[in-house]
Amino acid sequence: MLWENIIGQEEIKTKLQHSIKEGRISHAQLFSGPEGSGTLALAIAYAREVLCHATNTQCHLKVDKLQHPDLHFAFPYSATDSVKKPLAKYLLNDWRSFIEENIYGNLSDWMAHLGIEKKQGIIPVDEADEIIKTLALNSYEGGYKIMIIWQPEMMTTSAANKLLKILEEPPQKTLFLLVTEREDLLLQTITSRCQLVKIPKLSQQAIQEYLIKQTIPTEKAQHIAFLSQGNLREALHLLNDEEHLFDQYFVTWVRKAFMAAKTPTVLKDLIDWSNQIASWSRSEQKDFLNYCSEIFRQALLKTYQSEELVFVQINAEGFKWQGFAPFIHGANIEDILNEINEASYHIERNGNAKIILLDLSIKLTRYLHRKTA
8 A cells, every 4th residue: 555545644644654764663553543534544554664665666565465474464353154263364365355445444344345244343362362473473574573453442352451461562573553443442451552643534625636536527526525524435435326225215214203203103114114224234224324414414504504515415206405404403413413323333333223223213203303492
């Protein structure tokens, strides 16, 4: 991964490059940033520069193919049809193809890539043992040994505790790069042993410029960049969402939720809606909830007459902003967004999507009928 191929994040890239040139390489670093911000891409680019001299073409090639003998990876996984008792080293071919196709992807994307999207990925204690064993060996090429741990928040407590000593006192010329989207879920004993590299979400401008380079028309690029809220993964998803299915499901949901307060029989429709969304992959469910959050934010802007900031066009029969927006206001927007975020969190943690989505729908019914203050 070349620095110049990473979208945006110019300030972070400069700081990381300077730290290497000045020899300030902390033995354990935590790259922490929101989904779609490029945390993994930055970690791999950093590892490439640490391992390879500027003129070492062979070294660069090995890192770019993720085949350098001193560059190691650990990541969440679960048993697959082909690998019943997995370790990260047995899934490296899948990992390389995932990185090549979707380096801005999240854990749900990775599990879907493995064909086990309905399973919960973890980093078990066996993987911690493997990390320690791997790093006890000498460097193949005489320089650093680098271990990139992606999504370390998915380590079991036993695995995390087993790594504490090596994180604090690693073998000579050993570098840990932990890459997380949820720093808050990591054990404090892990974070306290790492130097924090805080990575912000991407700017709207960076995403827009990237999309335009992919020959996306400027107006569409602007629209997607705005909706994606600094998340390149979300931007790419929106780019590929040509059928506007989310529009239809959102409008159906809001209409049924509004009607349910006065027509209890509509509750069955909300159950059917919840079951339908629950049949999707976790990744699709989370994408849909993120989309819903953005629509509610746009409705709030419409309510308070910030017309110039409303980019979204909803392609669903009979939907009109002027009919919907007045029901979203300062008295209910915070609760609606909090409940959507809570639902997304529990879905990510492998909760029962049918129950989570139905509970969210019932709460939405109440919030939509709340009077403005």
